[in-house]
Amino acid sequence: MRRCKSILLHGFKIVCLLLLCAQQLQAQVPVKSYTIKNGKMFIALGKDIPAASLDSFIKKYELADLDLLHFIQTGTPDSLHKLGWKIDIDNKEIVVISKPLFSADNIANPVDKIILTQKAGDEIPPANQVHFGANWFKNKWPFAVADSVVTFFLKGRTNANAVMLAGSFTNWQQGAVPMTKTDSGWIAYVKLPVGKHLYKFIVDGNWTTDRENALTENDGKGNDNSVYFKTNYTFRLNGYTSAKRVFLAGSFNNWKPNDLLMRPSATGWSLPVYLSEGTHTYRFIADGNWFADPANPDKIPNEFNDFNSVVRLGTPYIFKLDGFTDAQKVELFGSFNDWRENQLLMTKTATGWQYPYTLGPGNYEYRLKIDGKQTGDSITKGNIALVISPNFTFRLKGFNNARIVCVSGDLNNWNPTSFRMKQVGGEWVFPAHLNKGKHRYKFVVDGKWILDPANKLWEQNEFRTGNSVLWMDKEL
Amino acid sequence: MYTTHSLNLADQLKAAIKHFPNHTKIVSFILLLLATLSAAAHKHRPVSPAKKISITIPGFSPDSVSCVIPFSRAGNLIIIKAKADTTEGSFILDTGAAGLVLNITYFRNYPATTLVNEEASGMTGTVAGVTRTEVKDFSFGCIKTNVVTADLANLGHLENNKGIRIFGLIGLSLMLQFEMIIDYENNLLYLHRIAKKEAREYKSTQLKDTAAYAIVPVEIWNGKLITYTNMAGKKLRLIIDSGAESNVLDSRLPSKIFDNLEILRRIQLVGSGDKKVEAVYGNISNLVIGNQNTGSLPVIVTNLEKACMADSYCIDGILGFDFLSLHKIGFNFVNNKMYIWK
Numbered sequence: 001m002r003r004c005k006s007i008l009l010h011g012f013k014i015v016c017l018l019l020l021c022a023q024q025l026q027a028q029v030p031v032k033s034y035t036i037k038n039g040k041m042f043i044a045l046g047k048d049i050p051a052a053s054l055d056s057f058i059k060k061y062e063l064a065d066l067d068l069l070h071f072i073q074t075g076t077p078d079s080l081h082k083l084g085w086k087i088d089i090d091n092k093e094i095v096v097i098s099k100p101l102f103s104a105d106n107i108a109n110p111v112d113k114i115i116l117t118q119k120a121g122d123e124i125p126p127a128n129q130v131h132f133g134a135n136w137f138k139n140k141w142p143f144a145v146a147d148s149v150v151t152f153f154l155k156g157r158t159n160a161n162a163v164m165l166a167g168s169f170t171n172w173q174q175g176a177v178p179m180t181k182t183d184s185g186w187i188a189y190v191k192l193p194v195g196k197h198l199y200k201f202i203v204d205g206n207w208t209t210d211r212e213n214a215l216t217e218n219d220g221k222g223n224d225n226s227v228y229f230k231t232n233y234t235f236r237l238n239g240y241t242s243a244k245r246v247f248l249a250g251s252f253n254n255w256k257p258n259d260l261l262m263r264p265s266a267t268g269w270s271l272p273v274y275l276s277e278g279t280h281t282y283r284f285i286a287d288g289n290w291f292a293d294p295a296n297p298d299k300i301p302n303e304f305n306d307f308n309s310v311v312r313l314g315t316p317y318i319f320k321l322d323g324f325t326d327a328q329k330v331e332l333f334g335s336f337n338d339w340r341e342n343q344l345l346m347t348k349t350a351t352g353w354q355y356p357y358t359l360g361p362g363n364y365e366y367r368l369k370i371d372g373k374q375t376g377d378s379i380t381k382g383n384i385a386l387v388i389s390p391n392f393t394f395r396l397k398g399f400n401n402a403r404i405v406c407v408s409g410d411l412n413n414w415n416p417t418s419f420r421m422k423q424v425g426g427e428w429v430f431p432a433h434l435n436k437g438k439h440r441y442k443f444v445v446d447g448k449w450i451l452d453p454a455n456k457l458w459e460q461n462e463f464r465t466g467n468s469v470l471w472m473d474k475e476l
Numbered sequence: 477m478y479t480t481h482s483l484n485l486a487d488q489l490k491a492a493i494k495h496f497p498n499h500t501k502i503v504s505f506i507l508l509l510l511a512t513l514s515a516a517a518h519k520h521r522p523v524s525p526a527k528k529i530s531i532t533i534p535g536f537s538p539d540s541v542s543c544v545i546p547f548s549r550a551g552n553l554i555i556i557k558a559k560a561d562t563t564e565g566s567f568i569l570d571t572g573a574a575g576l577v578l579n580i581t582y583f584r585n586y587p588a589t590t591l592v593n594e595e596a597s598g599m600t601g602t603v604a605g606v607t608r609t610e611v612k613d614f615s616f617g618c619i620k621t622n623v624v625t626a627d628l629a630n631l632g633h634l635e636n637n638k639g640i641r642i643f644g645l646i647g648l649s650l651m652l653q654f655e656m657i658i659d660y661e662n663n664l665l666y667l668h669r670i671a672k673k674e675a676r677e678y679k680s681t682q683l684k685d686t687a688a689y690a691i692v693p694v695e696i697w698n699g700k701l702i703t704y705t706n707m708a709g710k711k712l713r714l715i716i717d718s719g720a721e722s723n724v725l726d727s728r729l730p731s732k733i734f735d736n737l738e739i740l741r742r743i744q745l746v747g748s749g750d751k752k753v754e755a756v757y758g759n760i761s762n763l764v765i766g767n768q769n770t771g772s773l774p775v776i777v778t779n780l781e782k783a784c785m786a787d788s789y790c791i792d793g794i795l796g797f798d799f800l801s802l803h804k805i806g807f808n809f810v811n812n813k814m815y816i817w818k
Contacts, residue, residue, distance in 0.1 A: 034739050036756060036777055039728040062741045101727040101754055103779035104747035110573035110645055110719060111634055112748045117720040117796055438635055459581045459632035469581055471641060
C-alpha cells in the first residue's frame, strides 16, 4: 500500500513537471528550472536549450560539476550518476534530473550547527598576511602622497560641521584626526608606512565609508571599512598606446588575467601597487596578448617555454652550496617558487655555488638538484628549512637520546621532516616566523608525533591524538 | 545547584525539590514552574519521554539587576566578554545552545564526567556522549552566577574559521531569568534579571511605546527557544538562534512552501568533520512572524532530518542572524515573549 502510494506520488510529480515544461515549451521559452520538492532538488532542461542559455543557467546556480552540457549533448549520464543525481525524464524534448538533499551527519553539537549555518566566504584564514594590493578609486585619483605623508580627501560634504578621519592607523576613534574643510571637501594629512590601511570618515558623528573608494572590507564584526594601500612599487609599460586595455597579472594575484587594469600614462600604461618584501613574477596582457616586461632585463623561465619578468623587493638571501665545483648544473627550487624546476639556476663560485633570491619574512622549504640528482637535508634527507626573520622559537626540553626531532604544523603544512630542530644544551630548538593568529603544531621525535609537553593548550584533531595550540597576539 | 527544565512536569517537580532546598533556590523553582505552565499552555505535541533534552538553570541571585553590554562580532555572531572562574575571554551568545559550553582547550584541567547517551544541546539529536563539568563562578557584564554546569567541547574548528580565541558559548539556560534586548545596529545587549516581585509586570523602558513593536509568543521546547508560524497551511516550528549566522528551512517541508522560494544558487555547507553537505541558498517570501511579513528573507534550505528527536518531533527551521538583525529584537524568557521592533 505504502509502495503504491509512493509510485502514485512519484507519477504525479512527473506529470506536474511535464505540464510545467510543456507550458514553457508552448511559450517557446527554453525550459530551464531548478526547484525543490519533497526534499529533492529538481533540474528540468529543454533539449533545445541554446548553449549560451545553458551556460548562464549553470553559472547562476553554480552547477558546473554536473557537466550538464556534456549530458545534453551526448546523453551520457555518468557524471550525474557519480554525483548522486537520478535521471527522471530523458526524451527528445526534455530532461529532468533529481537528487535528494542529505542531512548533515551530526548537527546536534552547537559548534557543528554554528559552522553549518556559516555563510560561505566568511571564514577568516588563520594567520593571514597581506602580500599585495592595488587601490581602486571610482571618480578620483588615489590620495596624493609626498614624503610618506598621505593626503586623505573626502569629496563634498561641505555643509558638515566637523569631519574626522579614523582608521587602523589612528586606533580608530581613539586617535581620530580632525579634517580641514576646503572648497570641494575635507582633507587630512597622515604619515603612513607602506602597506594596507583601513579607514572611515566620521561626518558630524556619523561613521561612513569613502564612497569614492570601491575597495571595502568587512572587519568580521559586521562593519565595512574602506581600504587604502600605501603603494611602494609602480609597474610601467611604455608604448602600447593603441591597445584598448592592458592588464597586469603575476604571482601576487595568482595570475588572474582580468584583475588588475593598468591606467593610461604619459608614455604608455602604469599601475602603482603595494608589494610585500620578496620576489614576484609578472607579465602584461595587452588586448589579450601575454608578454614579459620589455623594459625589465630581470627574467626567469616559465612553464610555457617563455619568460616571466621579476620584481625583487628587500635584501636578497644568498643560497649557497659548498663544493661540487665539478658539477655542470645546480638548480634551486622550493616553496617560494612553487617547486618549479629549471627556473633558478645557481652560479658557480670559486668554492661552490650560489644564488641570490629575495624573500620576505616567513618559513620556507627548498631542495637543490646537482646535475639532475636531488639533495635535501643532510640528516633527514627531506626538504631543507629556511626561516627569514624568525620571531618565535619552538623549544622541546629533554629527549637527549633522540636522533631526529622536528617541529611540524600549519607553519609547514604538517611536513614531518622539513623543520628539523637543533639540540642546544638540554633542549631542541627551532626558530620560526609566525604570523598573527592561531597556530597548531606537534613535535616529531624519531618519527613519533607528540604534543608539546610545555604547552598546556591543545585541541583534538581528526586522528584523536591532539595538536598543540599557540596564539601570536601581534606581529613581533 | 541546578535543575532540569523540560516539559515533563512530574520529573521537573522532583528534580526541583531535590535541587532547590533553600530560599534562594525556591525563587528559581517558582520561576521554573511558571515557565513550565506557560509552555504547557501552548498545547503543542508531547515529547517522547525517551528523547527528552535537559537544560540546566544556574544559581542566580533573586534580586533584579540591569546592565548594557557592548558586544563585538565574529562574522555575524555576538561576542561578549565573560569570565568562568579565573579564565576571562570571548564567548559567543548562542540562544541555540541549551546552556554553557566551554572550549575544552582552555578548560582542560576541569574535572569532567562523560554522560553516555545524553541528549546533546544545540540543534537537538543524539550524540554518543557529552563531557560535562562545573564552573563555580560565571559572570558577564553585571551578571554573576554560581555553580553552573557546562559542557566541554572542542571549539577549535570555530576558532580557525573566525580567527579569534573563543572560550565558549553562552546558551539559553543562562538567560532564563532575563529580559534581553539585542540591538545589532549599535552592537549593544540590554540585560535585566527579572526579580520574583516584578516577574509578571516587568518591561524595559524601551518597551513603553507599545505601538513600536510586536509581541510574539515563544517557548522553550527541548532546550530550544521556539516560535511558531503558519505558512502555506503548515504550522512551522522554528528555533530562534543567535548562534546561527543564516536562516535555515528543512528541505522536507511541503512543496507549497517552496513555491515562495527564489533559488539563488546551490551551495555546500560544512558539516561535522569537514564533510560537505549540499544545500540551496535563496530568498523566501511570505514568511510571517508575529503578524510581520519578513519580506524577502535569505534562507538556506537543507535536510534537517538529523535534528529530529523522533519521527514526529522535528524542527522545521532556524531563524538566525539574517532574521534577528532585521529589527531591534528582545526576549522576556520569564514570560515567554519575543519583541520585534517595527
